[in-house]
Amino acid sequence: MGKRTYEDVAKYVEWQSQHKCKVVSAKPEQHFDDLGVDVTVWNVKTDTDGAWWVVEGDTVPMNLYPQGAYYFGTDEAYSFHMGIMQRMQASKEQYNPDDYIEAATLGAEIAPQLLRKLRSIATLIDSATEIEDFQSIGVQSRETLIELGNYIYASHMACDQEQPQASNFKKKAELAIQFYLNGSDNADYRSIIKKMTEATWDYANKLTHSSSATYYEASTCISLCISLVGVYENILQKIHDPISQQSCPACKSKKLTVDNIVADENGKINAIHLMCEECENSFVVDFTN
Ligand SMILES: [Zn+2]
Known part of the structure; x- marks a missing residue:
């Protein structure tokens, strides 16, 4: 021009x-x-x-x-x-709900049943214009959170407490947080994640019944749900990633590479040999005790 x-x-x-x-x-x-x-x-x-x-x-x-x-x-x-x-x-521009999800979760691996639900609500926002559309995003967000509860919760986590009802997302999440993030080191994380969890559920509920919601409240609801799924995926990934909790005994660096994994005949890992990328110190993490 x-x-x-x-x-x-x-x-x-x-x-x-x-x-x-x-x-x-x-x-x-x-x-x-x-x-x-x-x-x-x-x-x-x-x-x-x-x-x-x-x-x-x-x-x-x-x-x-x-x-x-x-x-x-x-x-x-x-x-x-x-x-x-x-x-x-x-x-x-062509709207791609997967971009939305990937951006909000920093590309964390998402369980397929949750990814499907997130995709479906992230797709809804593209064409949402009427109040009913926004409310239905609230409804679907709630369903996604219930699915998240089923995904992170297992009945043994209740210990001697009563089993939560099938759709009691808040309770399931609370028990799962207690199970995965145990110990006093995690007290603050437990408390913060519990608040985020409850706030996300409350937000979705509010949207479901709101008569004044706009595109922006609906979009916020979706962002909160996607983020929360990302939060729980990170918790699970940390549990399944024993090396994330290790650091070099010599220099305290966390830049570690796996040299060797020692497993027994059933595939159970007994030890992992690690090498520090910073100081080249080699050490062994023993999982037998
Ligand atoms: Zn080191």
């Missing part, structure tokens, strides 16, 4: 104005390039139609915003303009 000139900007404002105004001055007030596009916000004054911010740039269409209550600075005008442009762009 090339660089817009004073004449371009003035002509645009005069054409857009409802009051047949004349532009009396227009100057580039501020340049932005933080979103990878060169954008200029012009400060334009007219004779009969007040003052305007005109936002324009290389690949963004020109638009104008009244100076005053809503757009009192170049930052506001710029943020608003780019927000609208990104929304238009996003609706043209």
